Amino acid sequence: VCLRLAKLTAAVLLSRDVPVHLFSSFIPTPYVPYAVKKLGAAAGVMITASHNPKEDNGYKVYWCNGAQITSLHDKEILRCIEEQLEPWSASCWDVGLVDRCSLRTDPLTQINSCYMDELASLCFHRDLNSSSPLKFVHSSFHGVGHAFVQQAFRVFGFPPPIAVPEQKDPDPNFSSVRCPNPEEGESVLELSLLLAERENARVVLATDPDADRLAVAEKSDGCGWKVFTGNELAALLGWWMFFTWKENHSEPADARSIYMLATTVSSKILQAFARIEGFHFEETLPGFKWVGNRIHELSQTGSRVIFSFEESIGFLCGDTVLDKDGVSSAAVVAEMAAYLHNKHLSLSQQLHNIYQTYGYHLSKTSYVVCNDPPTIQRIFSRIRNFDGSGSYPKTCGGVQIVHVRDVTTGYDSSQPDLRSVLPVSRSSHMITFTLQNGIVATLRTSGTEPKIKYYTEFCAVPGQSEVSTLEEELRKVTAALVDEFLEPEKNNLIRRLV
Template sequence: MGDDNGVNGDLNDNLKRQSTGDPQLDKAVQQWLTWDKNPWTRAQIESLVVACRVDDLRSRLCSRMSFGTAGLRAPMGAGFNRINDLTVIQSTQGLFSYLSRYFPDFSGRGVVVGFDTRGQEESGCSSQRLAKLTAAVLLSRDIPVHLFSTFIPTPYVPYAVKKMGAAAGVMITASHNPKEDNGYKVYWCNGAQISSPHDKEILRCIEEQLEPWSTSCWEEELVESSSLRTDPLVQINSCYMEELTSLCFHRDLNSSCPLKFVHSSFHGVGHVFVQQAFQSFGFAPPIPVPEQKDPDPNFPSVHCPNPEEGESVLELSLLLAERENARIILATDPDADRLAVAEKSDRCGWKVFTGNELAALLGWWMFFNWKENHPDPAETQGVYMLATTVSSKILQAFARIEGFHFEETLPGFKWIGNRIHELSKTGNTVIFAFEESIGFLCGSMVPDKDGVSSAAVVAEMAACLHNKNLSWPSMLHTQRICFWYGYHVSKTSYVICNNPPTIQKIFSRIRNFEGEGSYPKTCGGVRIVHVRDVTMGYDSSQPDLRSVLPVSRSSQMITFTLENGVVATLRTSGTEPKIKYYTEFCAAPGKSEVSSLEEELRKVTAALLEEFLEPEKNNLIRRFV
């Protein structure tokens, strides 16, 4: 791709000789211009050198990405800390090195590779191109690659890894991040996202051999010519849709369902797959939002391609639903692993469910159907539901009364996926898992959140409730669930902080709030009875003061349990410059004054924000909901 002859060769030599005044930076520039063969990203670095943009060069070239909650995720563009041809090639070389050491039969198992629809092809950083380069690196070392021939939902990669017995999977996606971003998401052989120590070892292997092995690593054509490349699309899609019917409990009702559903795929990959999922359940296809049906990496109709933002990004869906007299809106994020749901009520207009509210409905629905098919109470002992620790405790209330098991994990579906694998090895069954950020898993056919299957399950739940007149609409059924198991009033939001040192300062202040090594004693005048800081491995509720949840030093997370029953958590996002905050008031079963619970929670949430985060002082950008 690059041309080192003639004028271009002279320009490259001149650029390599041009000093920035920083020897370390000069070396990094020279390495980039020597290794990078993509003309688009080379031109970015060349222009920065000519313009003497030293700070920009240092930002791009003097640090590297680390494996986080979702593998690698960063803006597309030139630089060792961005997503581009070179960093994807380097990452895949490191992945190959680690997998070849770990799996004696690696050359027989291969790797699954999938991609979404991000990035412009002319930029050289499209997801499809990066997926082909990932495949090319592996094929150059005679490793079989199961590369999907077209865009797919993220859940298809972990599903394919398990179904095909692959050593690992790679999905090129940045999910619901801004259009400028892309990512490199890695799955282990059990189908779960990679976790420690694999993430650290892969990163170490990447750093051991940064120079591209050969020109063949850059050759997309190798993907088309190699006999070791297979396309799993037809097989995996067929198996997925067939296995999806195991989550369908009332197919006879679905075909005659009078409810209309609107679906938005948010300019991503979800449209065709959600249509097929509805067909597998016996439904008429949902009505697509035409402006958002087809993939478009520019996400032109939404200010943010994240359905978790709620009504502000569902405007086109709401307008279409009103025109079509549809009562339920389903929205999958761009890579179709998350699901947002809105419902029209004759009493209250449109209601956009939070992740916690929808989880209460889905958890109840999955257990209701499981009990119908397993009437022996003894079988309940092998049933589990899982949730991340910042999510609602409503499943815990279910488990307490119904007799199944509930467990919490650290935030991130990698923890849920790996726990599902561990439980399945001992003969247990996970029938539902979720994280509050609209990530749901019904059943356990995919050890990751799955917006496609969740959309079909939500539709069937709505159809069944409507048919049997069980407190339809589901908003009312949510209220009944809360009456049975106790009202769980929650609040989730975030502040944006683009300065990492400020985030460190905020959490350091909290850990030394009442003097060195002393956490806050009150929040909004309410006594704090327990503090858990998984970043530091501390939990004041345990006799040995050690956190039961694993220590996670790569991110910040502190949880406060207050005397009035409110649980509040502050944590940093693994993929975005955000400090997220979560508060929940858990009431006992029976009648509760919901308005008083909400007011108490509002006061504590406001105090948590003002006293601990100090938004104005730290120049934080608030999200108001």
């Protein structure tokens, strides 16, 4: 179906004499924004449902800057659709144009070659990689990542990772997993972990079906497997990207020209890095489209973004692609793991070191499913009028709420003018509570799935190391956030299966 929709999109453009670069085979999603910039295209389209259910399909649009379109462009596209509900002519549906029109080219070889050449700029320890005894397992989750991750490993000097055979080839039915989303953790990584045990591999890498996101698990000494959350991986990758950048820039003043970015529902760990190390940190609205466009804006002023992430295992090392990229992230994680292994450190041990230096950042992220849109509206309306008309909740789990930010309405009680610094986003609900004990909690609706997502984080100061106490406080607030504000049983919400 993806191929047919891609050919149909190309045929519509070719029928109006617009030159089209149509890839001849499956590619990772980040190849499209990369190609838009590399080829100077006016726009890019990726047909993918990514990790969503097999019945779904998706149409992802990039603008000429190589970043996903934001609300100005999508409104204009919608207006054009509504004005032109009848196809121009029968030739619009003629997918045969794709094979016979001279305006159609296949950029696969050129783009793949250029991408891999530029990927080498993220590799700093090739000799160490080639001699590392570490073994890696990779699953492409029945998607497109296999061949590209294998190539990326070669670029970094590694032998190829051990592929999970049942999951290495594209399969639209996702036959071996109950859910094709590696973010779900150990329950969907079963085949990868079993193979890693058999092969004595310490690190498992899993790209999602369209290879723009990455999950990582590490074998712990004597206690099973540690599957890293997106926030934990971001702490490791953020540390690594700054560490390797610093190795190549001796002047501390240089740090003032570099940035790291994260979406607002993601961990604030990069903010803690920035505070101590002297570089810039910025937040964007949820969704990598905001990150990609901000990277582009900063590049216009001579600033460089060296790392960006969103908590849902979306990472971007460097700024070559203006979207999250599971292929490059897999190679970078492998190099980081090999470097640490050479220093007799695991990824988990280094994460602990990072928290010791910059402060523990403990987070919980999950969701409830709600298949009834009016119920979602009712839930958020109740929150906005919790203590009377226009009055938000004042406590959560017995802890006082000191600030409320509602991006949907543009309200932020922490600002002098009570207006949110982040752009207003009326298309979805998102409310953030800052509690007196330092916990930050957010409730938001998903843009692509029938879910209400929730995020909580405890940001401790460096030296505060009573982790079990912090975890218990975070657990209590998270449970109260869900039970008091979402009322799952009353509203027939389905809690996430862990």
